[in-house]
Amino acid sequence: MKKKVMSTIMTSLLALSMVLAGCSSSQTTQQPTDQGTQNQPAPPAAEPAKSGPKQLIYGRGGDSVGLDPIAQTDGESFKVTENIMETLVKYKDDNTEVVPALAESWEVSDDGLTYTFKLRQGIKFHDGTDFNAEAVKYNFDRWMDKNHPEHNKEGFEYYNDMFGGYLGDENHVIKSVEAVDASTVKFTLNRPLAPFIQNIGMSCFAIASPTALKEKGPEKFNEEPVGTGPYIFKEWKRNDTITLEKNPNYWVSGLPKIDKLVFKVIPENSARLTALISGEIDVMDGLNPDDVNTVESNADLQLILRPSMNLGYVGFNVEKKPLDNPKVREALAHAINKPAIIEAFFAGLGQPAVNPMPPSIWGHNNDIKDREFNLDKAKQLLTEAGYPNGFKIQFWAMPVPRPYMPDGVKIAEAIQQDLKKIGVEAEIVTMEWATYLEKTKNGEQEMFMLGWTGDNGDPDNFLATLLDKNNIGGNNRPRWANEEAHQLLMKAQSATTKEEREKLYLQVQEIIFKEVPMVPLAHSTPALAAKKGVLNYKPHPTGSESLENVDIE
Structure with missing residues (x-):
């Protein structure tokens, strides 16, 4: 017998106090929210002051290690991949409450050993192939099976850490992943894992295009990722810039707001602030705490504080x-x-x-x-x-x-x-x-x-x-x-x-x-800074956020 209940993970970031859902075998079945609902536009933001293509340049202190999220552990990589690839579930914009993403709902068995996800239909990967249950199964099989043709020879550190090793290991959590039909995928576990739903919302467990993985191979895919997200990978100049362009077929109507995202490496915090003040970049992270007053006293800038976690x-x-x-x-x-x-x-x-x-x-x-x-x-x-x-x-x-x-x-x-x-x-x-x-x-x-x-x-x-x-x-x-x-x-x-x-x-x-x-x-409490004309930027406590709702005047 399966139960459907609503998830109640309430977070108060003003108090910096994270209260997560209890871990009983009765779990929440999520229903689509306004933000995650297919073909529903996000609430309108302030109208931009100029027309034409919009570009946002994000200044950061270091380059990404790679762009295949499952193969990475560093925040600079997830900062980019969060905009290219998506997970079955995700977290709310400003806390870690789980909400639907590529999966629109899910059920959990009373014994906590079976998770069944209903997937959104009609979603395409950036290469035009279908997102479906077989794609989900392919990704999880790739991660957990060392003999899978696209399994990295060095393994996947995050998968190992969060799911107790790999297929055949004594403590491995996932027994099997089954594509029941095109829009239904069932996970069977070897043992209950209380944070299972929380885990699969992590950036590293984003779903990649199986076709792209097979054609490119893991090494090339790590440089040219293909997902379902609001932005499409275009170019990577190592230790300089990564350029993403708007996905014109994104499954959430009206998003993203920006036409081009550029992640630019400027190693020194102070040099990054100088670039922001001069207009070379639009957003920067890694603001020196000593420079907070400089930003607050500049009428052309805004201070953004990331909730501490x-x-x-x-x-x-x-x-x-x-x-x-x-x-x-x-x-x-x-x-x-x-x-x-x-x-x-x-x-x-x-x-x-x-x-x-x-x-x-x-x-x-x-x-x-x-x-x-x-x-x-x-x-x-x-x-x-x-x-x-x-x-x-x-x-x-x-x-x-x-x-x-x-x-x-x-x-x-x-x-x-x-x-x-x-x-x-x-x-x-x-x-x-x-x-x-x-x-x-x-x-x-x-x-x-x-x-x-x-x-x-x-x-x-x-x-x-x-x-x-x-x-x-x-x-x-x-x-x-x-x-x-x-x-x-x-x-x-x-x-x-x-x-x-x-x-x-x-x-x-x-x-x-x-x-x-x-x-x-x-x-x-990490500090970021942006031009006043950057709208709707919500820093996430996990350190990386999708920028599909961000706009620029």
Whole structure:
């Protein structure tokens, strides 16, 4: 027997408090909303002041790593692919409440093992081929089956993290995907997964054209993606620009508003602001917190604040000495002056982090009190660990500004100075962003800097994604393998109530705090800026948004 109920995930971003749907086996069947309804125009925006083709240039700090979303983990890639490809479900414009997208409704069995989606009909991929149930099945089969002809040889990091590995693996979640008919697709699971619906709304699980994948192959598709979204890929000049053009056959009538989107790389935050002021670009992200007043005092600009759902952290590769010693990791934690870093680099738009998930996510453990900045305590712990005179270590610093880390190198330099006071000589290492991500995934780093912007508003997307032992070689960059935490995380994924899940996540955070695989550094409120004539820009807490509703005067 199947139940149809309405999803009630209510979010209050003004309070920065994310309350997600409970995880009982009775799930919501979504009905189309005004924004997601086929052939229904969005509410009219202010009339633009000029006619003719409209172009919006988006200035950003780094290039995309790739444009096949399932093969990426970086925000710069999703920032672009969110406009080209679409998921079965999506999140509301300003929170992580799930609403219909390519699927117009769904049903969930009482035991939580079967999900049946009704797909919108009449939608075409950019290459003119049909979006249908077979296309959905093809994509999921490609992701989960290592023997699939279009499965990447290095795998798909996000799929592995969110669905317990791949077909045949002990913890793999999805048993099968069946195209019941052209507009119906059924997922059968090996075990219940509480955040299943939340997960498939993530940007990485967007549906690609099977025909394009077969014709181009995964490597070429990663450079020339084909989806169903509001914009069509046109050109990529590496480390410079990515150009998208309006999809004239987009399934939502009246959208998109802009004829051409250009994502332009300008590495320095200050140079990006100069480009905005001069009119070279229309929107910029990565606004230096210190430049907020400059934007607010300029009548031609507008300040845009992204709701906070992120984490910047200093990580320790626990497989390498001396970081395999918990006392060493705790000593380093006491030597990192979080309040000073927040004050110096976040200009009122950040708060010290205690746990590896932000307070805006339900299940955050508010009872854990952070370690104080205490150099004497740090020295004592190093002595107890057998390093009374300290040691030398490499400290990898992020080369690009990210929402959770406005200036990785400068923050690393500040930490370096404090570590020197306890006898730890940290050599700062940096490199090109894609290389940085690849090498940290492979475990080549010692002490390092990274961060995370939540994908779906669920605790699992922080705690399990970043620190479960199954995700070593993926997003678990500290390579921390704690069996007790793993068992609790697996129980939380299968738990049937939100209350049960929350209790388990509180315990996991206690273990993480004790073991110190990372030092949670900051949660930020990322700042963007735009020309006054940019209309309807709604920044999403996940860090990437589709721009189909954005207009420009």
